[in-house]
Amino acid sequence: xxxxxxxxxxxxxxxxxxxxEEKKLxxxxxxSPSDVKAGSLLWEMGDPxxxxxxxxxxxxxxxxxxxxxxxxxxEVFLPGDIVGLREFAxxxxxxxxxxxxxxxxCHFPHKRLLDIFRESLPLTSxxxxxxxxxxALMTERLVNLARRSxxxxxxxxLYEMYLRLRQTNPYLTNQFRLPLSQEQLADVLGLxxxxxxRTFTALSDDGLAFRDRHHLTIPDLQALxxxxxxxxxxxxxxxxxxxxxxx
Numbered sequence: 001x002x003x004x005x006x007x008x009x010x011x012x013x014x015x016x017x018x019x020x021e022e023k024k025l026x027x028x029x030x031x032s033p034s035d036v037k038a039g040s041l042l043w044e045m046g047d048p049x050x051x052x053x054x055x056x057x058x059x060x061x062x063x064x065x066x067x068x069x070x071x072x073x074x075e076v077f078l079p080g081d082i083v084g085l086r087e088f089a090x091x092x093x094x095x096x097x098x099x100x101x102x103x104x105x106c107h108f109p110h111k112r113l114l115d116i117f118r119e120s121l122p123l124t125s126x127x128x129x130x131x132x133x134x135x136a137l138m139t140e141r142l143v144n145l146a147r148r149s150x151x152x153x154x155x156x157x158l159y160e161m162y163l164r165l166r167q168t169n170p171y172l173t174n175q176f177r178l179p180l181s182q183e184q185l186a187d188v189l190g191l192x193x194x195x196x197x198r199t200f201t202a203l204s205d206d207g208l209a210f211r212d213r214h215h216l217t218i219p220d221l222q223a224l225x226x227x228x229x230x231x232x233x234x235x236x237x238x239x240x241x242x243x244x245x246x247x
Contacts, residue, residue: 058103156228
């Protein structure tokens, strides 16, 4: 594989410069790719947790079902993301994971991650940085659900998706694909599908965001960020000085 086409290398390169040997180690996490269809279940809550997976392409989400049958989407995973990091210390899955659209998934056992820890201090540092950022995303999601209006929730989430996508696609414009259904957006934001539709209409009326099926246009990125009260501290590059000290 050409390293320049590897989403996981692009993801890690956001944190530090990688040597050729480190790129080879990361490419090994994209061995044995499996094609998966939209809606495919990667694992269920309670399944044995003995491996991670990387998204070579496609989007996925983690979720929990409530006792009344409602679904709460906990996290949205993008190409290049490592799925299952939070379960490294657990024997069972803490949540289910399902594909949003068609994609390619690469599974690798926990032992492979330990090999990387032994072989590369920089990659180990980045792995911990990525894990910390995932935790920060979850914390911000909790604040978004609990303390912001529907309009602020939507604006915050859309801007967050833009920043995350730009991490592996530096040439991303203010127009990009957002392949979540109205129901999935509702389950991310703790809203009803009808409320999601009304919120998009309100944002569109004010010129903040336009959605055409799965395509999103954000005319003024700063205005959308302000509307969502977005604090960029959990998605910025402040891990780089720490990484420099470590190596």
